[in-house]
Amino acid sequence: MANIKKEKDKDKEKEIKTLEDVVTHYCPGCGHGIVHRLVADAIDRLGIREKTIGIAPIGCSVLIYNYLNVDFQEVPHGRAPAAATGIKRAQPDKVVFTYQGDGDLASIGTAEIVHAANRGENITTIFINNAIYGMTGGQMAPTTLLDQKTTTSPYGRNSTSAGFPLKVCELLSSLDGVAYLERVSVSSPKNVVKAKRVIKHAFEVQLANKGFSLVEVLSQCPMNWRMSPIDSVKWVDDVMSKTFPLKKFKDTERVRS
């Protein structure tokens, strides 16, 4: 018995994991690393590493292809859902996902995400909402909260001149092509465990050929929020989650014909 167990363990060791063993470039306390791990975990658990193709966005997480051991295409800012559409149409038997920040998905790429969702493209989108442009140094994002100070809203976001935080899940929930929509956060171990289950489910929705799935992750950006990592997770719970409530918006049973 012990021998059989040892053999099994050896097999597991041989199995290539999706999360690469590399040094991170993300800032201390950043949420991206956690979400990368959750995506990698979902891919491993579903055994789909060898048939998964990811799309890297423009932003801090453009380098996601360094962390996940799957094929990747790096595409223009905001266009990930269009490129994912091209991949999925050419390779319908593969698993295709985009990983996009709020500037990428909710600002420059609004048209692409809305239309990919509306077509019910059978792809999965991991949407990182940290209410700020991280890579360019903390400018106002479409998801920046009212009164939130950024380098381009130094007096706080004013709705009269800069509009309101864009609520992506609420916006997409009215589209018939959308199969699964849920907003989670990675602000506490409890929330991370929840996010882990939700991200895996989003991939399951694609595997079941149900159509477009998107998980919005409220993610902390201590560096650009000018906060300590501890304060930043508190801010996600106490402030950000008020504007962007954590909840399931849609989970269809329908399978595409």
Place this chain on the structure above:
Amino acid sequence: MGEKQLFKGNEAIAEAAIRAGCRYYFGYPITPQNEIPEYMSRRMPKIGGVFLQAESEIAAINMVFGAGGSGVRAMTTTSSPGMSLMQEGISYLAGAEIPCVIVNVVRGGPGLGGIQPAQSDYFQATKGGGHGDYHCLVLGPSTLQELVEFVFLAFDLADKYRNPVIILTDGVMGQMMEPVEFPPEVDILKLSPKEWATTGAKGRKKIILKSLYLDPLELENHNLHLQEKYNSMQEEIKWEEMNTKDCDLLLVAYGTAARVSKKAIEVAKEKNLSLGIFRPITLYPFPYVQLKEVVKKGKVKKILVVEMNMGQMIEDVKLAIEGLVPVEFYGRTGGVMPVVDEIIEKAESMLKVNTLKGVM
């Protein structure tokens, strides 16, 4: 080759693409090329292909990115304003070395311009168009027969060089009808496999198709590699010559403008004017050396560049000629076509001045 069939230019492009092995078409409606997406929307579902009407030209070119990066023959078509929107995507395609075919059925600009034929996107097509050091291969057909053959050639060249290929044509070619013979159909299964494509990391290391190189030396090396590739494209150079050995005045024109110019040569004969034509067929790479040779070997006194724009290819002609003979320009723009009489009038005036100088 099969039998001759009467085809409209735009529909010939679509049919040629399908026969050349394209099963993935992404496009957005814009005049004067709408017959292409319409044809594709009819045919693709019947042959197991994909037709997708994108939400914009921006999305269309990025769908081509995704499909092309998957290793299949993918295509989009558009007209000038749409081509401007695609420039970002084309720069990324060139940077990530993803093959694809793009047809620009050019109309007059700038801005919304008009819907009538023009050649005013020559600079955009041949000099990069988007940001960064890159080039697309550019083919400029002047008959519908050439157009269908170039669609086949474009897919082959795209695969050979892992580079976007542009067919630069115009509303005249898109809307006119001519008999065409299609080359033999390409067997998709016999195309060489693309081992660089993102098809899932099964039994191999992961593949990343990207254009990001944060280390300046790495990016410089990438650009040097691209440049080497562009230099190697010299072997694809194509051009046509007519009456170049004995002419006094050499016309240089491509595409539709070359059709009109050829007619002008015939009519000029009756007026005892000796005209010839040099027609660049590959617009990138441009036949610089070949054009200069023609001028050096013949007795060309002057060159007249005829274009349907305000003078774009003339810059390449001047670069090629290196001041050997004077180069002048005749062009109509905004969708107005240059006509034979106008070209002859201009030719006459150029040769007359020359004769007078000779007498004095």
